[in-house]
Amino acid sequence: MRFGGRSTEILREPQQDRSRATRQRLLEAAIECIAEQGFAGSTVAVVAERAGVSRGAAQHHFPTREDLVTSAVEYVSAQRLAVLRSHAVDLPVGLARTREVVTLIGRMYTSPLFRAAINVWVAASSDERLRERVIGLEAQVGRESHRVVVELLGADESRPGVREAVQATLDLGRGLGLANLLSDDGRRRRRVLDQWAAMLAETLADGDRPTA
Amino acid sequence: MRFGGRSTEILREPQQDRSRATRQRLLEAAIECIAEQGFAGSTVAVVAERAGVSRGAAQHHFPTREDLVTSAVEYVSAQRLAVLRSHAVDLPVGLARTREVVTLIGRMYTSPLFRAAINVWVAASSDERLRERVIGLEAQVGRESHRVVVELLGADESRPGVREAVQATLDLGRGLGLANLLSDDGRRRRRVLDQWAAMLAETLADGDRPTA
Structure with missing residues (x-):
């Protein structure tokens, strides 16, 4: 062995990388x-085929479909x-900022991720085993989304009505x-989001006036 | 025959009533x-059993599951x-009215009907045959819901931003x-709807000021 005692360690790293790449795929x-679909x-088998991964390898990473699906979401x-948060540095101020953040949110909720998430939620609503896992995951993702949006909007949640x-x-x-x-209702969605951005910007600015 | 020539007609009416009652069940x-679930x-068979109707009778009314499901929604x-519209007569005025209408809408979207509708939409999103029928139905129900809500709110849609x-x-x-x-998040929902009602009431009242 050319690298003596260190060869195993050196070989292990690329293997871990490969394993992580397989998992991500x-x-x-x-x-x-x-x-x-x-x-x-x-199923794990269908997803494995799509990812170009053997069924055995897929099942090594994710023994059940519940594992795969909840890990994926x-x-x-x-x-x-993380992508959403990365926009924070480029944001304008005032109404323009609120508008841009609201547009980003609209985009997030029309992505394949959200389509997949709806499917998982609906499946979980009549599947006890999946439901237990999805409830915790949904709460966690919900909290994180809320935190990112507060950050992007620069919202002061101590003001009345802002958190809500x-x-x-x-x-x-x-x-x-x-x-x-x-069906794609992008035109309608943009008008609705524009109006909401105007209403939201007013609430963010007028937060010290009682609103409700 | 006691009722002479009219007996068939008299018999037909209760039969039509029975048929309509079966359909509604x-x-x-x-x-x-x-x-x-x-x-x-x-399936038509499962629904027929739940309704206490024979499978044959169910299939007479609804030859396919698509027929049954879209007719049901x-x-x-x-x-x-119709129930929502019937509230129109008892509504207060101003912010109280907006609050009550928003509460009614919140209730509508947490009913078994909406749970069922989500399931149908999600199924339709990966089922071409069902999709075609559901898209038309969704547009129709959406238009009618919009009309009822405008009426309940007493909203003037000619004002900028109100329609959106x-x-x-x-x-x-x-x-x-x-x-x-x-999971039931009724407490959170009530706070969100309260805040929404305050913002909406302002938009409905200030409609002539440019909002967006």
């Missing part, structure tokens, strides 16, 4: 697969939130995403 | 069944909208309904 393929058709959500207005923004995004599920 | 059972498990939506704010209210309701799918 599976997670991304799972989201695409669920978004396009629904939850029922997205968690991983891709974290990625999307930020939550309403995420609920509105979710509703618009659901409306977009069967 | 099937439609209501379909919504309950989909809301609880999801779309996949809600249409029928129960029309019923719910009403649409946003329905999109928000949809998003809140989706958030409620896996």
